[in-house]
Amino acid sequence: MHVVVCIKQVPDTTEVRIDPKTNTLVRAGVPSIMNPYDIHAVEEAVRIKEQVGGKVTVITMGPPAAVQVLKEAVSLGADETVLVTDRVFAASDTFATSYVLASTIQKIAGSEPVDLIFAGKQAIDGDTAQTGPGIAQRMNLPLLTYVEKVRSIDVENKKIVVERRLEGSKQIVESTLPALLTVEKEINDVRYATLPNLIKAATHNPKAWDHTVIEADRTKVGLKGSPTRVGRSFVQQLTNEPGEIIEGTPQEAVVSLVDKLFAEGHLVADR
Amino acid sequence: MSMESHRGVWIFLEQNHGEMAPVSWELAGAGRRIADKLDTELAGVLLGDNVEDLAKQAFAYGFDKVYLVEDGALKDYRNIPYTKAVSMLVEKYKPEIFLLGATTMGRDLAGAVATEVQTGLTADCTELEVEEDTRLLHAVRPTFGGKLMATIICDVLRPQMATVRPRVMAAPEQQEGRTGEIIREALPMKEEDIVVKVLGYIQENVKTANLDEAEIIVAGGKGIGEAKNFKLVEDLAEVLGGTVAASRAAVDAGWIGHEYQVGQTGVTVRPKIYIAIGISGAIQHLVGMQTSEVIIAINKDPEAPIFKTATYGIVGDLQEIVPALTEELRKRLAGESTTEGVEVASN
Numbered sequence: 001m002h003v004v005v006c007i008k009q010v011p012d013t014t015e016v017r018i019d020p021k022t023n024t025l026v027r028a029g030v031p032s033i034m035n036p037y038d039i040h041a042v043e044e045a046v047r048i049k050e051q052v053g054g055k056v057t058v059i060t061m062g063p064p065a066a067v068q069v070l071k072e073a074v075s076l077g078a079d080e081t082v083l084v085t086d087r088v089f090a091a092s093d094t095f096a097t098s099y100v101l102a103s104t105i106q107k108i109a110g111s112e113p114v115d116l117i118f119a120g121k122q123a124i125d126g127d128t129a130q131t132g133p134g135i136a137q138r139m140n141l142p143l144l145t146y147v148e149k150v151r152s153i154d155v156e157n158k159k160i161v162v163e164r165r166l167e168g169s170k171q172i173v174e175s176t177l178p179a180l181l182t183v184e185k186e187i188n189d190v191r192y193a194t195l196p197n198l199i200k201a202a203t204h205n206p207k208a209w210d211h212t213v214i215e216a217d218r219t220k221v222g223l224k225g226s227p228t229r230v231g232r233s234f235v236q237q238l239t240n241e242p243g244e245i246i247e248g249t250p251q252e253a254v255v256s257l258v259d260k261l262f263a264e265g266h267l268v269a270d271r
Numbered sequence: 272m273s274m275e276s277h278r279g280v281w282i283f284l285e286q287n288h289g290e291m292a293p294v295s296w297e298l299a300g301a302g303r304r305i306a307d308k309l310d311t312e313l314a315g316v317l318l319g320d321n322v323e324d325l326a327k328q329a330f331a332y333g334f335d336k337v338y339l340v341e342d343g344a345l346k347d348y349r350n351i352p353y354t355k356a357v358s359m360l361v362e363k364y365k366p367e368i369f370l371l372g373a374t375t376m377g378r379d380l381a382g383a384v385a386t387e388v389q390t391g392l393t394a395d396c397t398e399l400e401v402e403e404d405t406r407l408l409h410a411v412r413p414t415f416g417g418k419l420m421a422t423i424i425c426d427v428l429r430p431q432m433a434t435v436r437p438r439v440m441a442a443p444e445q446q447e448g449r450t451g452e453i454i455r456e457a458l459p460m461k462e463e464d465i466v467v468k469v470l471g472y473i474q475e476n477v478k479t480a481n482l483d484e485a486e487i488i489v490a491g492g493k494g495i496g497e498a499k500n501f502k503l504v505e506d507l508a509e510v511l512g513g514t515v516a517a518s519r520a521a522v523d524a525g526w527i528g529h530e531y532q533v534g535q536t537g538v539t540v541r542p543k544i545y546i547a548i549g550i551s552g553a554i555q556h557l558v559g560m561q562t563s564e565v566i567i568a569i570n571k572d573p574e575a576p577i578f579k580t581a582t583y584g585i586v587g588d589l590q591e592i593v594p595a596l597t598e599e600l601r602k603r604l605a606g607e608s609t610t611e612g613v614e615v616a617s618n
């Protein structure tokens with residue numbers, strides 16, 4: 001079983017702030033992390049390898065610094081990694097990104113057939129959830145999004161059964177392999193990296209491929225290959241009356257708040 | 272690509288076993304407005320098995336046309352036949368704008384269709400505008416965890432596709448007796464060619480119903496710090512006879528289930544009293560609770576945006592404030608006087 005996992009390095013959006021004066025994103029000093037959903041994708045791939053045997057290859061498209069997340073994937077149990085990196089990829093939207101990643105997977109499959117592809121449900125920097133569906137469509141593979149559980153894998157008959165999250169229910173589906181799955185965090189609990197894997201990660205050197213290696217058409221990547229463009233960006237604010245801050249020590253503030261709630265009739269005592 | 276060959280605003284009419292996703296009707300209002308501005312038609316795309324009745328409802332919501340594909344293979348949503356049918360419709364009838372709900376189904380389908388028909392797609396929008404002269408769609412969406420809003424355009428390819436978050440737009444009134452045209456097409460594939468099979472469903476008790484109707488809601492956010500501290504929120508809710516809720520950050524941290532999330536991607540609530548504890552007040556949270564009658568915010572950061580929306584705010588450590596508030600309310604609701612001896616009106 002050869003599993004390929006697509007991971008993305010993202011800024012930790014919980015650390016991103018908006019400069020109140022300029023209304024722009026403050027990214028300086030914000031750590032880069034592996035997209036949280038992708039960690040679960042790597043974990044699931046490694047679990048499947050442990051269960052049925054095989055190999056896990058992790059790929060990312062990004063700047064040279066993205067080597068970091070590939071090393072982290074190795075610490076979680078990945079066998080091989082590829083950094084797809086090239087200046088011409090800069091400013092790719094999800095349409096162009098899925099082209100680059102699909103081309104990369106096709107290249108990998110050329111030397112070693114791929115049975116299963118994992119992506120995260122979405123990347124937290126953009127929350128688009130479009131890259132996975134884009135790759136599946138380009139490779140003409142069945143797409144199973146929002147997977148919360150892999151129920152079974154039948155290696156011999158090349159079949160997989162998963163549970164997918166829907167609004168208010170889960171759908172149980174069977175698909176032929178190869179297939180592309182995007183995963184929710186519920187799919188597993190990520191285990192701690194083992195010492196041997198940590199050592200392996202420390203010395204690991206990902207392959208670096210540019211557009212020529214994956215035989216990608218230059219006009220289909222980067223800004224040129226991206227149909228969407230970002231126009232204006234801004235900070236959204238609600239326009240309403242600011243509220244009243246209740247001053248005092250915690251105890252005073254609490255009493256005065258409760259007084260107001262009673263006085264205004266929002267609360268009434270039981271007796 | 273010739274832009275003139277593409278006309279009409281389309282909306283994917285998402286149904287699940289005959290039940291419409293509310294977001295489809297929510298989109299009807301925006302779709303109608305955009306179509307009128309562009310002086311073009313508003314059409315729905317409806318797929319399923321035996322769903323023609325829903326097309327009639329669509330006319331009442333302001334649609335001029337419905338493209339209908341009915342087939343046994345479309346009974347359950349599956350990406351493969353839905354992508355095939357919708358892509359066929361887009362290629363044949365060439366809409367200039369195509370909107371879908373940002374539900375699990377809508378996002379799954381939109382990503383595949385946009386790739387298949389080779390056009391740009393903007394995910395999870397919260398606002399849609401259109402420029403009359405250029406006929407460009409300006410799709411506004413949150414990025415970087417909601418901290419920044421961005422306007423996305425797709426100027427060289429058609430249709431301009433976008434998915435729109437449920438519950439950010441209001442559904443228009445239905446107009447009884449309004450009719451329109453149904454255009455039927457056949458599914459361009461057979462069941463045997465579909466390699467994905469639905470084996471069943473696991474129904475869940477969705478607990479959102481009580482949040483929708485709750486009169487008092489006590490919500491905890493990331494500031495709660497750890498799972499066991501959620502007890503502070505629960506205790507306060509209990510004293511008030513209210514319901515607990517949470518921000519997405521608290522849900523993501525695993526302290527409480529999805530069904531308790533308030534906000535753009537959670538439930539929209541309108542209680543009499545909403546108490547936000549350790550919640551910063553991101554716009555995606557505010558849109559889900561800002562119409563509450565009284566909003567009380569407890570946060571240690573005086574600059575937290577929640578204070579701009581709150582009726583009353585207390586700046587301080589929730590670990591101190593919340594237990595004190597719970598205790599004070601316990602006494603006062605039972606008709607006792609406060610610790611400081613203030614006289615209370617009882618009835």
Ligand SMILES: Cc1cc2nc3c(=O)[nH]c(=O)nc-3n(C[C@H](O)[C@H](O)[C@H](O)COP(=O)(O)OP(=O)(O)OC[C@H]3O[C@@H](n4cnc5c(N)ncnc54)[C@H](O)[C@@H]3O)c2cc1C
Pocket residue numbers: 127395413414415416417418491492493494495517518519520521532533534535536537538548549550551552553554555556559569570571572575587588589590
């Ligand atoms: C497309 C999209 C949809 C989204 N949908 C939703 C949604 O439906 N609902 C939602 O809530 N969010 C949603 N979000 C996320 C939203 O943007 C915010 O990230 C989230 O609401 C932040 O949650 P929070 O306020 O709990 O956490 P934070 O922003 O981390 O705020 C924590 C707050 O706690 C305070 N605090 C910390 N310690 C203490 C203490 N000891 N005492 C008092 N105060 C303390 C801090 O000052 C801070 O203000 C969405 C985002 C996107 C991009």
Ligand SMILES: Nc1ncnc2c1ncn2[C@@H]1O[C@H](COP(=O)(O)O)[C@@H](O)[C@H]1O
Pocket residue numbers: 006007008009035037038059060061062094097101118119120121122123124126127128129130131132
């Ligand atoms: N640059 C990238 N390199 C590798 N995988 C990516 C990249 N961008 C997105 N992905 C994958 O696609 C998923 C969804 O991303 P997005 O469509 O940006 O929300 C992520 O969780 C990753 O698995």
